[in-house]
Each structure stands twice: as structure tokens, then as C-alpha cells.
Amino acid sequence: MEGEEGKEALALQVAIDEELLESCEYHGEYYDPRATDLESVIEKIQDGFENNSRLKSSFSLFKELKEALESVYHEHSGNDKCELCSERNL
Numbered sequence: 051m052e053g054e055e056g057k058e059a060l061a062l063q064v065a066i067d068e069e070l071l072e073s074c075e076y077h078g079e080y081y082d083p084r085a086t087d088l089e090s091v092i093e094k095i096q097d098g099f100e101n102n103s104r105l106k107s108s109f110s111l112f113k114e115l116k117e118a119l120e121s122v123y124h125e126h127s128g129n130d131k132c133e134l135c136s137e138r139n140l
């Protein structure tokens with residue numbers, strides 16, 4: 051993937067890796083397990099950003115990654131568990 055869509059996918063992957071968001075193993079829905087917070091994750095990845103070739107290949111500036119991460123987080127952080135699982139009481 052290239053362009054904005056690829057950036058969003060990568061930001062989502064970072065959010066998962068850092069436990070900012072989780073993805074339901076049954077439904078693939080994203081939710082916020084409240085394991086950490088956005089500010090801590092941004093601080094943490096900022097430290098290693100310049101040496102992270104995977105991130106640097108898509109985001110030339112840390113600011114871009116930060117904005118993409120904020121965007122995916124706000125999109126998916128409304129629930130603290132998978133909505134579909136909650137409905138089914140799984």
C-alpha cells in the first residue's frame with residue numbers, strides 16, 4: 051500500500067504493537083484496552099523514530115506519524131472492548 055492509506059495502516063500497526071489499541075481475534079474490530087495512553091506511546095516512539103527504518107520509509111517527519119497515530123486512535127478508542135463481542139457476551 052502507498053500514500054495515505056499505507057500510512058494509516060502503519061499507524062494502526064504501531065498502535066497495536068504499543069498496546070494502544072487491540073484488535074479482536076474473532077471480529078478484527080479495533081478497540082482501546084486502556085493499557086496505555088496516547089501521550090506515553092507518542093513519547094516512546096518519538097525516541098526511536100530516527101532509527102526506525104520501517105517508520106522512516108513512510109513518514110519523513112515524526113509529526114506526520116504523530117498525526118496519523120492520533121487519527122487512528124481517535125477513530126477506534128471509543129470502545130474499551132470489541133462491540134460485537136459485547137453484544138454476544140463473549
Ligand SMILES: [Zn+2]
Pocket residue numbers: 074075076077078079132133134135136
Ligand atoms: Zn469481537
